[in-house]
Amino acid sequence: MPTDNNSTSPQSASEDALARSRRLMALAKSAALAVRAPLLEAFRSNMTVDYKVDLHDIVTVHDKRAEATIRAFILEREPNSAIMGEEGGQIGSGDIQWYVDPIDGTANFARGLAFWCVSIAAVIDGEVVAGAILDPVADLMFAADLEFAYLNDEAIRSRSVADEAKATLITGYPVSRDFRLDGKEVALANFGVLVETFSTLRRPGSAALSIAHVAAGWADAATGFGVNAWDVAAATLILKNAGGRYEPLTLGKVASGSLDFLCPGYIATGEGANYPALERIARSISETRVAKAGQIQTSTRVG
DSSP, X not given: OOOOTTOOOHHHHHHHHXXXXXXXXXXXXXXXXXXHHHHHHHTTSOOOEEESSSTTSEEEHHHHHHHHHHXXXXXXXXXXXXXXXXXXXXXXXXXXXXXXXXXXXXXXXXHTOSOOEEEEEEEETTEEEEEEEEETTTTEEEEEOSSOEEETTEEOOOOOOSBGGGOEEEEXXXXXXXXXXXXXXXXXXXHHHHHHHSSEEEOOSOHHHHHHHHHHTSSSEEEESSOOHHHHHHHHHHHHHTTOEEEEEXXXXXXTTOOGGGSSEEEEEOTTOBOXXXXXXXXXXXXXXXXHHHHHHHHHHHO
């Protein structure tokens, strides 16, 4: 039987994909490091703070400058790129789609709280293939290719205590937006259940870094209900490759079955976690918002 010398075996295709993901991971890491020094210099300095959607949605000139630097850095080294940034939106039309959050946790950055990070992810054909999350203050680089998750170039494995009564949960829920969407009494009741269920609950203020901490085994779980792709794309790959679990929640904002990093809600747990109360509360929040979104769409069509 004749052979096709131009055909590619599944093994070689897989090797090529892994090599590409490692190259893109290295690029993401280098792009994040390119803004480390100026961000650290600006941190805990006097800075002007602006607001986007409301008084809870902070932006600084440093977010915008860092994103511009990261964009230029990536496009110079990988022209076949398109980049979605939190501050500048979408540019480019290449095959590699990047998601960039120059400062995830801007409110912390602006006030001098040392829990913020730079998050960069590369996506090809809807799959996150590489990512990097840099914590400049602690000098921690979380990263992932298609094979492993890393912390400062060492492979990491998540680990969570099995019993949620002994576990640490990170969440920003509820904020004022959640009061509007779920009702203040309902949101506070949900929060109360989480406080009573978990041994420790923390609200540090960066989804990307929170999920990275779950991947590293420093927290047992994280959940959120208002994230964007640039917040979590890199973190999803890091967590999964560390053996953790990422459950996306649509919240009625995206279609069922949407790519996980495009969903605005999530439950992130480390390996070994079994947290029924967290799953019940988070899924209930999502299901309620899905139902409300359906009602609004129906009334709009009828009207």
